[in-house]
Structure formats: C-alpha cells, structure tokens
Amino acid sequence: MSDGRFYLTTPIYYVNADPHIGHAYTTIMSDVIARHRRQRGDDVFFLTGTDEHGSKVAESAAAAGRSPREHADLLSERFRALGTELEASNDFFIRTSDAEHEQVVAQVLSRLHESGDVYKGSYGGWYCTACEAFYREEELLEGRMCPIHRTPVEWLEEENWFFRLSAYRDRLLALYASEAPFVLPETRLNEARRMVEEGLEDLSISRAQIDWGVPVPWDPDQVVYVWVDALFNYYTALTYARPGEDLVERFWPADLHVMAKDILKFHAVIWPALLMAAGMAVPRQLFVHGYVLKGGEKMSKTAGNVIDPFPFIERYGIDPLRYYLMREVSFGEDGVFSAEGFEARYTGELANELGNLLNRTVSMIGRYRDGRVPSDPGDDDELASEVATAVSAFCREMDQLALTRAADVVWGLVRRLNRLVEERAPWTLAKDPDRARELDQALYSLAEGLRAVAVMLSSIMPGSMARALEALGQPGGAIEMDVAGWGNGVADAVVAPTGPLFPRIEDEE
Ligand code: MSP
Numbered sequence: 157m158s159d160g161r162f163y164l165t166t167p168i169y170y171v172n173a174d175p176h177i178g179h180a181y182t183t184i185m186s187d188v189i190a191r192h193r194r195q196r197g198d199d200v201f202f203l204t205g206t207d208e209h210g211s212k213v214a215e216s217a218a219a220a221g222r223s224p225r226e227h228a229d230l231l232s233e234r235f236r237a238l239g240t241e242l243e244a245s246n247d248f249f250i251r252t253s254d255a256e257h258e259q260v261v262a263q264v265l266s267r268l269h270e271s272g273d274v275y276k277g278s279y280g281g282w283y284c285t286a287c288e289a290f291y292r293e294e295e296l297l298e299g300r301m302c303p304i305h306r307t308p309v310e311w312l313e314e315e316n317w318f319f320r321l322s323a324y325r326d327r328l329l330a331l332y333a334s335e336a337p338f339v340l341p342e343t344r345l346n347e348a349r350r351m352v353e354e355g356l357e358d359l360s361i362s363r364a365q366i367d368w369g370v371p372v373p374w375d376p377d378q379v380v381y382v383w384v385d386a387l388f389n390y391y392t393a394l395t396y397a398r399p400g401e402d403l404v405e406r407f408w409p410a411d412l413h414v415m416a417k418d419i420l421k422f423h424a425v426i427w428p429a430l431l432m433a434a435g436m437a438v439p440r441q442l443f444v445h446g447y448v449l450k451g452g453e454k455m456s457k458t459a460g461n462v463i464d465p466f467p468f469i470e471r472y473g474i475d476p477l478r479y480y481l482m483r484e485v486s487f488g489e490d491g492v493f494s495a496e497g498f499e500a501r502y503t504g505e506l507a508n509e510l511g512n513l514l515n516r517t518v519s520m521i522g523r524y525r526d527g528r529v530p531s532d533p534g535d536d537d538e539l540a541s542e543v544a545t546a547v548s549a550f551c552r553e554m555d556q557l558a559l560t561r562a563a564d565v566v567w568g569l570v571r572r573l574n575r576l577v578e579e580r581a582p583w584t585l586a587k588d589p590d591r592a593r594e595l596d597q598a599l600y601s602l603a604e605g606l607r608a609v610a611v612m613l614s615s616i617m618p619g620s621m622a623r624a625l626e627a628l629g630q631p632g633g634a635i636e637m638d639v640a641g642w643g644n645g646v647a648d649a650v651v652a653p654t655g656p657l658f659p660r661i662e663d664e665e
Contacts, residue, residue, distance in 0.1 A: 162198040163407035164190055167415045168207040168250060168389050171231035172216035175238040176462035177481075177493055178416070178448045178455045184478050185445065185487060185559060186414045187244045191615035192554050194245075195637045201407045203393050204239060205250030206232040209369040210382030212285050224368040228253055241469050242478070243618060248397035250389050256396035261388050262373045264434055265380060268361075269373075271433045273320040279360050280313035286458055288382050290360070304418060305458045317362040317372060319384075324429035328352045331428055331438065339424050340557055341488045344417065344444040348424035359426060387427045391436070409437040412557075417444050418454075443557050446490035448481070455493065463493060471661060475617035476502050479563075482616055487559040506658040509570050510609070516577060517602040518627050518651045524586045525599060529629060531648040533604070534597030540642040542572060543608045547640045550612050566612045573605045603628055603646040611640040620657050627654045 166186045169179050183204055190202035207213075208228040217227030232251050239246060250257060268274050281290035284302035290312070295303055302309050331338050332349045339345035362378040363369065369379030390410055394403035409431075413423055420442075428438040447454040450461045468477050480498050483505075485491030521529055533540075546569045553562035576598070585595040610624040614635040625633030629649025639645065 160198055161200075161407060162190075162193040162412070163201045163394075163410045164193075164203070164412040164414065165390050165410055166204040166246075167413075167419060168205040168252065168386055169235050170212055171206050171208050171228045171235065172212050173457040174231070174462075175235050175465070176455055176457070177450075177465050178462070179235070180238060180242055180465045180477070181448045181481050181485060182414060182416065182445070183239060183242055183244050184481055187242065187246070188478070188482060188559060188615045189412065189414070189554075189557070190245055191618065192637075195611070195615060195635055196551070197636065197638075199406075200247070201394075201397075201403065202244075202246045203248055203250060203390065203397075204244065204246045205248070205389060205393070206235050206252070207382070207386040207389070208232065208251055208253045209379070209385050210288050211363075211366050211368075212288055212382070214366060214368040215285060225253065238465065241466065241474060243474050245618075248393055250393040250397075252385055252389055254396070257389060257392045258370045260392040260395050261370045261380060261385050264388055264391070265361075265370075265384075266373050267434045268319065268430065271435070273323060273433045274361070275318050275320065276315065277318045277358070277360075278313070278315045279318070280311065282309040283312040284309045292357075305456075307458060312365075314360075314364045316360040316364065316381075317375065317378065319359045319361045319430065319433070321359045321426065321429050322356045324432060325352055325356060327432055328425060328429060336441065338428075338440075339420075339442045339444060341444070344420055344424070344442075348420060351421055351425055356425070383422055383426070384430065387422065387430065390439075410439040411441065413439055413442045415442065415444060416447060418447075420444050443488075445487055446485070448485055449490055449492045450494075452492075454490075468498065472502060473619070475620040476506055476658065478616055479506060479613075482559055482563050483567075485560075487557065502658065502661070505567070505570075507656070507660060509567075509574060511656050511658040513570065513574055513577070513602075514606055514624055514627060514657060515653075517599070517606055518653050520582050521599050521603065521651045522653060524582065524595060527651050529603045529646045529649045529651065530596035530600045532593075532596055533600050533643060533647060534593065536597050536601045539572075539576065539601045539605060543569065543605055543642050547608060547612065547637070551637060562612075563616065566609055569605065569609055569612075573602060573609070576602060576605070600646065603649070603651070604642060607633075607645045608640050608642070611635050611637065623654055623657060627652055627657075 166182050190200050193200045214224045217224040220227055236249055283290055286305045297303055300309055329352055337345055339348055361381045361384045362372050363381055364378050370385050372378045372380055394407055397403055423442050431438045453459050455462055480501050546565055550562050550565045580598040582595055582598050585591045607628055610621040614621040628646055629651045
C-alpha cells in the first residue's frame, strides 16, 4: 500500500479520433482515486495524456488529409480539453510526441538493448492496426477478424527487433503470486496468469515500414513499436513534468495504473517484463475496469456507437456525470450508459435525495435558529456512530478500489439522514418550546451528517460539494478525511442558503 506518496496513471489515449464517454470514464474514476488519496494526506502525482505515434494515428491523419503531427496536435488538444471539462486534477498531461519523452524512450531502449534480451529477427503475423498488435491465427475470429474490433487484420512480414518476452515467464508468474495482488480485480489477475502459462511469444519492438515514431537508437531505419513507446510514458513523464525536480526519485514505481480490460496484456505481461529487462522497478498495482456499454456493446469508434460527453456536461455541469458513472458502472465490471438512466439518477438521487436534503436542512436552520447551527451537539450517539462507521467503511472500500461500493456507502448515509428528517420532524419540535434541545440536536445532527457526506463525496463531485460545505457554513471547508468524523465541523456555523445544488433541468422539447 501507499507510503505517503501515490503515483497513478490513466492509459494515454490514441489521437486517432475524438474522445468519448469511455475515455471520460477512465479519467473520472482515476481522478476520484487521486482526489481521495489527497484527502487522505498522500503526496499524489496523477498522470494522463495522449498516445500519438504508430500506424493507427498515421492512417487516421492521412484519412483526414493532415500530417501526423498536425493531426496529433489537434486531437491531443481535444483530450486535454476533455480532462479540463471533467475537472480532472492531473498533475501533468503527457504527449508521446514531446521531444523529452522521445529522448528518454531512446535511452531506455538502449538499456533494453544492452540487457541482451533484444535481437534481430523476422516475423510474419496478422496485424490489427486498431489494436496496434499482432494476433496468432487461432486467436482470430472467423473470416480473419480482430477479436476485439471485429475488423479484418492484415498480414505483415518484416525484419524487426525483438524482445525476448518468453524468457520472463517465471519472473512474471512470481510477480502474480505476490501478496499484494499485482492486478485487481482478481479475475483479471487470473487472466494474465493464464496468458503467461499458455506460453509467451517474443515481442517485435520495432517497425520498419512506418516513420511516425521514435527512431530505434542503434538502427534508425526502424521506429520503436508504438506500444513500447507508449508504455514508457509512465516513466518518461516523471523525468520532465517538473523541470528541476526529481520526480522519478519521489514517485517511481507507479502505485496504480488504471485501464480497461482491452489492454490488460500490454500492462500486466509486456510492461513488467520490459521494466525487468531494463532493470527498473515494476508498478505496484493495476486496476482493470470493464467497458462502458451502449446498446450492449463496448462504446468505441470502431463500433460507431460513441456518446459525446460534452453535451451532458454543458447541460448538467460535470458533477452529475462523474457521479452517474461512478454509481452506474460498477468499477471492475461492464455497465451501460444511457441518457434515461442518467436523468433518473440525476432527478431521483442528486436533486431529490441529496439536493433537497441539504436545502431543507439549511432552510430549517435558517427558520428555527436564525441561520446558526446549534453549538451543542447534544448526545446523538447513535447517529454519531453511524457516521463514523460510514466514513471508515467508505475509506476501506476506496482502499480496495471498490469505488462503486464506496459511493453506495455514502448513499446509505444520505438515505439515513433523509429518514432522520422524517423521524424527528423538526417542524413539529419547533412548535414546542419544551423540546428546543431536541430540535437543536436534530438540526445539528443533520448538518453534521451532511458535512460528512460532502467530505466523502468531494472526490466524486468536487465543485458541488464545495458549494454544499459553503451552504453548511464551511466556506473553503476542510475536506481532509480525518475531519470527516463527527464533531469536527458545523457547531455554531452560520449557514448560507444557496440555490439548489442540482436544479431541475427542463426538457428542451
Ligand atoms: N493508446 C493505448 C493505451 C496506451 S497506455 C500506455 C490505447 N488507447 S485508447 O485510446 O484506445 O484507450 C483505451 C482506453 O480508453 C481503455 O483502456 C479505457 O481506459 C478507455 N476506454 C475506451 N473506451 C472505453 C469504453 N467503452 N469503456 C471503458 N473504457 C474505455 O489503448
């Protein structure tokens, strides 16, 4: 687990097409983890960026009538803009066409070469450009189709440089047997183990027929295979993200790489083997999530079923999208994105359950206590202990990267507080001066419970929860997890009614 520093990454996205909800999903989930680690006091470095070399990008550039560089500049900007819209708190955005990245890739490649596990050979195989990967005949679908994209593969035969991946079998199996699981969820770890047990072929790590890439240092007629170039971004970024600072010393190896299952083999098999060969420490853990589906299929450019996240953000703001994805697509499994599902959770959960609860609480404090939260917390031990339990369960789920379960825990507390409003009926208590202390306690409990909710949800809905804390009289409120617990906040605070957190969105039709 973490030793106070936490380095996490998203995959770097191909700049062959516009970003969609699938990319947004990975970035958002990673961002939730990054923000939560910061709330726990860790020194966090969060990296995302774009993967720009190789034939996939070169071909899409050609199809658009642009040079690869122009195309990459344009598309990379869209991914960067997506990150901004998503309120991703990444500390750096890497592009594999950065000169600094290219230089360090060349250095690392030379180290690999010197390891003795790189040799020249010739290879013929079925290549899928969308995957940027070779397949064996028996892995293909009928009609020689790529098993992932269901598009035709092509026969490619070249003299290339090879990496002796096959020699890493035992070391990889030992890595998979380590006590802290190298890959989560466990099913994906087992999948990686099976791939290795079934036998590894050596990996071609250069290409002769394209020139959009990093030249192989000892053989400049070839460029480095795009996947090798891309994987090393996780390392190269640390060498130049903060000029003058040695981030490698501080953050290497990565604590967590987040990705979907489509690129498991690259990260769980090829990546650690490359690092071992180069004499570098391997990452601590990978988290492999499922697919965001649309109409039962993986959302992807190839399937032609992509949903553009920007209109949702424009209409609702970013937080509802972050919340919806976290709740709906169980982290680690596939899940369906639908506009109807999104609207149902927006109205049912965000507007009604959470937004109204906050609104009612703040306005009752306004009405019955002149806008000041009672200073005496009373002795609501039961609720205090429920809040403490929720906060520790939330942190436990987050530690296990059970993000969706963590969100469920908070929602349990939101529902508990809604029941509390009905049970205590402050409007009845307010009519009876003898019950003033009960009323104080009810109002305090609601406000303090809501503060805990807001602190926990801050990683998921940072902007809205900052507003919620402000409404509860905690402007610029602390969101460190260790102040989430009962009794650290609202006593005597002056509430500040705001407009609804999640306003009703009128249908345009
Ligand atoms: N460039 C490589 C990754 C190199 S990392 C060293 C690549 N790029 S990609 O643009 O195809 O992005 C793949 C990643 O985007 C997935 O692993 C996943 O994180 C995210 N997703 C793309 N579509 C997705 C869904 N439909 N659902 C969930 N995640 C999706 O592979």
